[in-house]
Amino acid sequence: MDILNALVAILNYVVIPATAYGAQLALGALGVTLIYGILRFSNFAHGDTMAIGTAITILFTWMLQSFGISFGPLPTALLALPLGIAATAVLVLATDRAVYRFYRVQRAAPIIFVMASVGVMFVLNGLTRLLIGVDERRFDDGTRFVINAREFREWSGLSEGLALRGTQVLTVVVAVAVVWALFWFLNRTRSGKAMRAYSDNEDLALLSGIDPERVVRLTWIIAAGLATIAGVLYGLDKSFRPFNYFQMLLPIFAAAIVGGLGNPVGAIAGGFIVAFSEVAVTYPWRKVAGYLAPDWQPAGLLQLLGTEYKFAVSFVILIVVLLFRPTGLFRGKSV
Amino acid sequence: MSTNRQAAASSRWRAPVLFAILAVLFLLEGTVRNAMFSGSWNTSLAILNMGLISAITALGVNMQWGYAGLFNAGVVGFLALGALAPILISLPPVEGAWAAGGPRLMAALLAGLGTLALASMAWHRLRAGRGLAVTLILIAGFVIYRWLFDPAVTAIEANNPARHGNIGGLGLPILLSWLVGGIFAAAAAWAIGKVALGLRSDYLAIATLGIGEIIVAVLRNEEWLARGVKNITAIPRPVPYEVQLQRNPEFVEFAQSWGFTAATGSGVWVKLGYMSLFLVVLLTLILLAQLALNSPWGRMMRAIRDNETAAEAMGKHVTARHLQIFVIGSAVIGISGAMMVTLDGLLAPSSYNPLRYTFLIWVMVIVGGSGNNWGSVLGAVLIWFLWIKAEVWGPALIGLLTLPLPDGGLKSHLLSGSPHMRFIAMGLVLLLVLRFAPRGLVPER
Numbered sequence: 001m002d003i004l005n006a007l008v009a010i011l012n013y014v015v016i017p018a019t020a021y022g023a024q025l026a027l028g029a030l031g032v033t034l035i036y037g038i039l040r041f042s043n044f045a046h047g048d049t050m051a052i053g054t055a056i057t058i059l060f061t062w063m064l065q066s067f068g069i070s071f072g073p074l075p076t077a078l079l080a081l082p083l084g085i086a087a088t089a090v091l092v093l094a095t096d097r098a099v100y101r102f103y104r105v106q107r108a109a110p111i112i113f114v115m116a117s118v119g120v121m122f123v124l125n126g127l128t129r130l131l132i133g134v135d136e137r138r139f140d141d142g143t144r145f146v147i148n149a150r151e152f153r154e155w156s157g158l159s160e161g162l163a164l165r166g167t168q169v170l171t172v173v174v175a176v177a178v179v180w181a182l183f184w185f186l187n188r189t190r191s192g193k194a195m196r197a198y199s200d201n202e203d204l205a206l207l208s209g210i211d212p213e214r215v216v217r218l219t220w221i222i223a224a225g226l227a228t229i230a231g232v233l234y235g236l237d238k239s240f241r242p243f244n245y246f247q248m249l250l251p252i253f254a255a256a257i258v259g260g261l262g263n264p265v266g267a268i269a270g271g272f273i274v275a276f277s278e279v280a281v282t283y284p285w286r287k288v289a290g291y292l293a294p295d296w297q298p299a300g301l302l303q304l305l306g307t308e309y310k311f312a313v314s315f316v317i318l319i320v321v322l323l324f325r326p327t328g329l330f331r332g333k334s335v
Numbered sequence: 336m337s338t339n340r341q342a343a344a345s346s347r348w349r350a351p352v353l354f355a356i357l358a359v360l361f362l363l364e365g366t367v368r369n370a371m372f373s374g375s376w377n378t379s380l381a382i383l384n385m386g387l388i389s390a391i392t393a394l395g396v397n398m399q400w401g402y403a404g405l406f407n408a409g410v411v412g413f414l415a416l417g418a419l420a421p422i423l424i425s426l427p428p429v430e431g432a433w434a435a436g437g438p439r440l441m442a443a444l445l446a447g448l449g450t451l452a453l454a455s456m457a458w459h460r461l462r463a464g465r466g467l468a469v470t471l472i473l474i475a476g477f478v479i480y481r482w483l484f485d486p487a488v489t490a491i492e493a494n495n496p497a498r499h500g501n502i503g504g505l506g507l508p509i510l511l512s513w514l515v516g517g518i519f520a521a522a523a524a525w526a527i528g529k530v531a532l533g534l535r536s537d538y539l540a541i542a543t544l545g546i547g548e549i550i551v552a553v554l555r556n557e558e559w560l561a562r563g564v565k566n567i568t569a570i571p572r573p574v575p576y577e578v579q580l581q582r583n584p585e586f587v588e589f590a591q592s593w594g595f596t597a598a599t600g601s602g603v604w605v606k607l608g609y610m611s612l613f614l615v616v617l618l619t620l621i622l623l624a625q626l627a628l629n630s631p632w633g634r635m636m637r638a639i640r641d642n643e644t645a646a647e648a649m650g651k652h653v654t655a656r657h658l659q660i661f662v663i664g665s666a667v668i669g670i671s672g673a674m675m676v677t678l679d680g681l682l683a684p685s686s687y688n689p690l691r692y693t694f695l696i697w698v699m700v701i702v703g704g705s706g707n708n709w710g711s712v713l714g715a716v717l718i719w720f721l722w723i724k725a726e727v728w729g730p731a732l733i734g735l736l737t738l739p740l741p742d743g744g745l746k747s748h749l750l751s752g753s754p755h756m757r758f759i760a761m762g763l764v765l766l767l768v769l770r771f772a773p774r775g776l777v778p779e780r
Contacts, residue, residue: 122762
């Protein structure tokens with residue numbers, strides 16, 4: 001039995017990656033859930049909003065780099081992020097004006113909004129490809145490691161290394177800050193309260209003199225910000241490929257539904273539930289088992305599911321929630 | 336579903352005129368050779384054949400969306416599932432594959448299904464402690480499944496991996512496999528519909544999005560099933576091979592009498608053969624769909640679509656009817672998936688891209704006129720024609736538009752990005768039709 005090494009292995013291969021991924025999913029799911037709460041439809045274009053926000057941020061990063069500006073040990077993309085958010089917000093507001101507002105005035109069925117979001121998804125997807133191409137891009141230029149696996153081994157004397165990448169720490173720190181700011185906004189400011197009131201009961205909010213168009217605009221701006229931040233953090237942590245962002249739609253929806261669509265706390269919890277299950281189910285546990293029970297020699301890798309099937313994990317979680325608790329863990333809307 | 340159903344009735348000549356325009360486009364493609372058209376009958380018929388298959392897919396989607404308002408975002412998965420049928424039904428058996436692990440594999444799949452059935456039964460029958468019982472059943476079932484499944488897969492994949500390594504087919508006729516493709520897709524649709532229907536409308540969309548991704552992932556990674564990304568080629572075809580025709584002196588003479596060389600003539604003849612087969616399937620399906628739509632059952636479906644609450648108050652079981660139409664529509668999609676691999680003669684799982692196979696089909700249905708079967712056919716063939724031609728027309732158009740620009744970075748960037756314009760164009764078409772002509776080109780009567 002070698003509990004310390006086993007713990008380090010679990011920390012290194014499961015807890016750290018899943019925490020970073022969970023934070024990214026949580027930010028994505030927050031965007032989906034906010035749009036759902038206010039505009040009452042599932043936004044299929046959210047993945048591609050993340051992609052285009054990231055693409056714009058990458059372009060700004062390159063611009064800053066060409067001016068010779070860098071952010072010391074942190075990635076330059078962090079400096080470009082506000083510019084990226086602003087551009088994405090303008091873009092998203094323009095799509096709302098051009099596409100969604102018409103159906104809002106008509107009070108069209110939610111499924112028509114979903115359909116329209118598919119059209120927006122196509123356009124954003126094409127724009128992203130046009131802007132930056134379909135190739136994989138790496139744009140992280142900060143310090144690579146906060147804790148290096150080799151140094152950790154030398155320091156601790158354990159045979160298992162522990163690596164903590166700068167982007168992982170950054171993801172969690174930024175996510176915590178963003179979530180704190182969002183909740184402060186929703187609970188403490190007038191505009192945030194107006195948003196929550198509108199989400200709870202549209203007619204009552206209108207009677208109280210809340211301007212619906214302003215609430216909708218605010219929601220889109222916040223959603224664009226969350227999408228861009230989530231996308232950039234994901235891109236820094238892994239790499240940027242437009243198609244990956246489309247594929248993140250499923251885990252993001254799963255996270256939002258698990259927590260209860262329309263419920264921000266639920267979206268965060270859902271993000272971490274999905275991320276931890278995905279990583280834990282696709283991780284080969286053979287190494288950990290080797291530390292814990294050296295005498296046992298399992299035949300396989302002790303991997304419940306191949307990494308190719310990581311989307312199946314979000315899907316199964318989604319199905320289980322739909323079967324047993326369609327409103328989600330935190331009682332979202334089901335209307 | 337349109338947003339203003341009471342819009343003025345359209346002219347009855349509208350559909351025939353639009354179909355005539357479409358026919359002219361294909362004639363031009365076959366005969367005129369210039370910057371816009373290729374002037375090759377082979378190209379023209381190839382586009383038409385794929386268009387006809389897309390029309391069948393669109394028909395299936397139209398049943399789900401147009402008759403019932405169900406949003407299926409996993410069309411690609413049902414197509415891929417249908418595509419599996421020709422592999423498992425019509426490919427000749429692989430020597431030694433069944434002996435290597437066939438029975439064990441079947442036992443594993445039965446164990447998997449049995450576990451799910453048992454778990455569902457336990458959940459419904461037991462009262463106290465059913466959560467624990469179901470968990471235990473699932474864990475035990477998973478262990479048994481993997482214990483049976485893993486060695487069987489290893490054995491099958493080790494069997495002549497360079498050429499086969501898959502379980503092989505049954506060697507039955509290819510046309511039969513089209514039907515089986517429909518059954519495969521229907522089974523998957525039943526399972527997913529059972530879970531996601533009856534909840535709010537976007538849940539079905541999200542759940543189908545998931546099942547679509549997963550089916551494609553299975554096809555890509557399970558080499559024992561269809562060789563994964565190594566692709567399966569030489570799928571038997573229901574029409575003669577070009578080479579056989581070219582060797583046949585009678586055919587060569589026949590082709591020359593029409594003014595074709597043997598090579599071109601054989602290609603055209605084969606494509607005409609496919610076209611007739613596809614047309615038979617398409618027209619049969621449309622006939623059945625029209626009969627169903629005009630029957631009391633069709634009236635009930637439209638009543639449910641237009642006002643679920645009212646229909647429910649009239650004693651209609653909305654969720655059950657939705658499940659029914661979802662399964663039927665998916666079966667039609669599955670049939671078209673099987674036809675598609677038959678036409679290609681090749682199964683390449685890596686080509687199953689949701690943008691191309693799910694959302695492009697959606698554009699076809701919406702543009703054609705949701706709720707109208709002929710509209711879906713028109714939309715499918717037209718959009719497919721434009722999608723293919725956009726590959727040629729897009730760069731030409733960008734070239735024309737950027738002509739006044741000075742040579743340099745921006746111009747070359749725009750020119751190199753023009754292939755991506757297709758996505759933007761399709762998105763814009765969808766948005767514009769949805770907003771300004773929500774009833775589509777051929778509106779529902």
